[in-house]
Amino acid sequence: MVTMSDVAREAGVSVMTVSNVLNERLPVGGPTRERVLAAVEALGYEVNLTARHLRAGRTDTVALIVPSFHDYFGEVADEIAPLVEAQGRHLVLERTSASPQYEMEAVSVARLQLYDGVLLSVAGLDPEQLSRVRTSKPIVLLGERDVPAHFDHVRLANEEGARLATAHMIERGSRRILALGCTLDRAHMMTSDRRLGWETAHRDAGLPVDERYVVPIATYSSHTARATLHDVIASGLPFDGIFAATDVIALGAVAALADRGLRVPDEVQLAGFDNLEVSSFVPPGITSVDPNHHGVAQHAVGLLHRRMAGGDGPAEHVVAPVSLVVRGSTRR
């Protein structure tokens, strides 16, 4: 490996002179500078970032830690990346498999030291576990779980989004709407907050809330959603609308409905949540709650930037507004 001192020897100067030439900190005389640059070129020297990071105590890198790389998080990550790069920092992604253990490791002091800041998409950790995190570096939390108050946090207006989608289907005539992928839990988390919105829409419309229509699913995959909806259909529970807790679930539902020859939206209306890119392309177009990925990304990166710049106000808890994107899976 070519080091700065190799360059220094080649150019007949001290390492500091090389450093000064390359970083333009202190001025270096013309001829000397030329010799240094020639030596750099000849040897193919490039700075060792690890050493620089150690010395500088800074890495100019931000980590985005997500449960998995595909679907929702991939799309969010692609929104976040340009914003971080616009600040002159690098973005790297790490993955936790949604396992609490991996998430804890990812925000361990040791790993945090590799980055100037971390965006953590919380999937597995509960508030109690999170409160044990030693925040040696700025962390901004993303995601729909409850988190300790001292963390900056960006979440979505889950209840409102679910309410919008459900109310829309009620207005368009659905009376028996499944809450697919939702749960009856009390803890504030994605699946229960969205179920609350589903409930609210029913109450607002003067309709009864039937808990049989809350159908949890074991894993948040299209595959499981498809199988679960098949079970519901087989059970004979009548329904004429589906609010899917996520678009990934909605996608599984679309498949299951097609498997059974149920027409969307004529026989069953369908709405999802997340407005994934794919949702506008799957015929007849999936109506979905748009979380405004770009806005979420801006909030999150903005908060993190403020902390990295030394800002130390009270923690902010942003609830990002959502809107409904109406497509062909609901009636007009």
Place this chain on the structure above:
Amino acid sequence: MVTMSDVAREAGVSVMTVSNVLNERLPVGGPTRERVLAAVEALGYEVNLTARHLRAGRTDTVALIVPSFHDYFGEVADEIAPLVEAQGRHLVLERTSASPQYEMEAVSVARLQLYDGVLLSVAGLDPEQLSRVRTSKPIVLLGERDVPAHFDHVRLANEEGARLATAHMIERGSRRILALGCTLDRAHMMTSDRRLGWETAHRDAGLPVDERYVVPIATYSSHTARATLHDVIASGLPFDGIFAATDVIALGAVAALADRGLRVPDEVQLAGFDNLEVSSFVPPGITSVDPNHHGVAQHAVGLLHRRMAGGDGPAEHVVAPVSLVVRGSTRR
């Protein structure tokens, strides 16, 4: 920040003793070890990985560098992650926006030093640019472009996959099959290799090859694909089948066909390439060439592992076999 020497002072020992306790290199006496562990606990010490990396010249981290985080690459990344972790290393993702400049920076000596090895999914760099890369660390290339011979490389059987898909549609009755997203270029790259397979299938079946049916698209997004297919339909060019160069393109095609009320597969058969997860859920199910993500991931990680372990045989060029997954978008 709590350092090892803070712990050493607290425990009344030298830093090396702390190091020895934590890394279990040299044996440390019972009582001393207890004091050290107590001090570590009390101060909340964790090792500084940057310092360790500098000293050790190793980071136990592999980078996967991709054009973008979502769709295809997100799915591949989720396959690669567990394999890298199984080797006791971390995986991080970086993104290049498919820009040649970013790709060059990503494999600059400086950035490579942060990792023990790199998996680079080549999108923007041509062989000439790649050959200028100073490979200070093991690199394995992924992707469908031609690359210099001295790089390990994993690619797909593009021509064969396209041939399979096209032949399948011909066999099922299509006679005028668009090659959507393919190109007439000569350079070996994804879009032209897949076009070759489309051609071969025609020749094999004794059908003429009509270049008007090769329809390139400006950007590889579902959105562009949808718009482009609308243009084709508007142009009046008759077709009864579509081979989409990627599933993302196929998804746009599905949307455009639905927009026009064209029934799949009755009026138009459709096949894609990549077998994205979504393809099995979009009604009626998109027939797609399965690149065996898992196998590709294993090859790539295996090659990289060999290099990182010091293996120095000749570069390997793996062409990963593909197979056709038949779904409802083609006739049975």
Place this chain on the structure above:
DNA sequence: GCGGCGCGTTTTATCGATATAGTCTGCGAA
């Protein structure tokens, strides 16, 4: 003629961990 100043460059210390060589203590054998 000498202090002072500015410029260009080098010296030294440092970031935090770790490999290696060295030191100290105590115990057993000659």
Place this chain on the structure above:
DNA sequence: TTCGCAGACTATATCGATAAAACGCGCCGC
């Protein structure tokens, strides 16, 4: 009593870069 030696622990050098201080030299002004 002395030497040897093993075991436990410490001192030092090192990874590669950079911040801060020091240095040498020429030139200016009084």
